[in-house]
Amino acid sequence: MKTAYEILDELDNWFMEADLNQATQLWAILTALRGPDQPGLESLKTTTTAVIRAKALPKTFKYSHLTTAANSNYRLTIQKAIDSIITPTVPQTHFTAHALWALEFLTGRAT
Numbered sequence: 001m002k003t004a005y006e007i008l009d010e011l012d013n014w015f016m017e018a019d020l021n022q023a024t025q026l027w028a029i030l031t032a033l034r035g036p037d038q039p040g041l042e043s044l045k046t047t048t049t050a051v052i053r054a055k056a057l058p059k060t061f062k063y064s065h066l067t068t069a070a071n072s073n074y075r076l077t078i079q080k081a082i083d084s085i086i087t088p089t090v091p092q093t094h095f096t097a098h099a100l101w102a103l104e105f106l107t108g109r110a111t
Contacts, residue, residue, distance in 0.1 A: 028101035
């Protein structure tokens with residue numbers, strides 16, 4: 001099994017060789033995996049980050065603490081995640097931009 005440092009080296013090399021569109025897509029997904037830290041946006045962790053993690057890393061998502069909360073409240077979908085971000089009550093932040101890009105890329109909606 002490769003170490004975390006070996007995987008990081010592989011990612012670094014991949015980013016250097018990938019075309020800009022592919023690199024942008026993967027970067028958006030990676031940066032949206034953590035979720036927002038801003039007070040008042042905690043619910044976005046369930047409605048967006050859980051979906052992104054489930055779609056990007058489906059094998060490991062089942063071990064996430066988000067799995068139970070997300071699945072017990074509603075069926076996770078990309079569209080529900082997008083709808084939860086694009087509302088007047090959610091401030092548009094650096095995180096929401098990355099989350100929207102990641103969700104679009106994960107569904108193939110981005111051009």
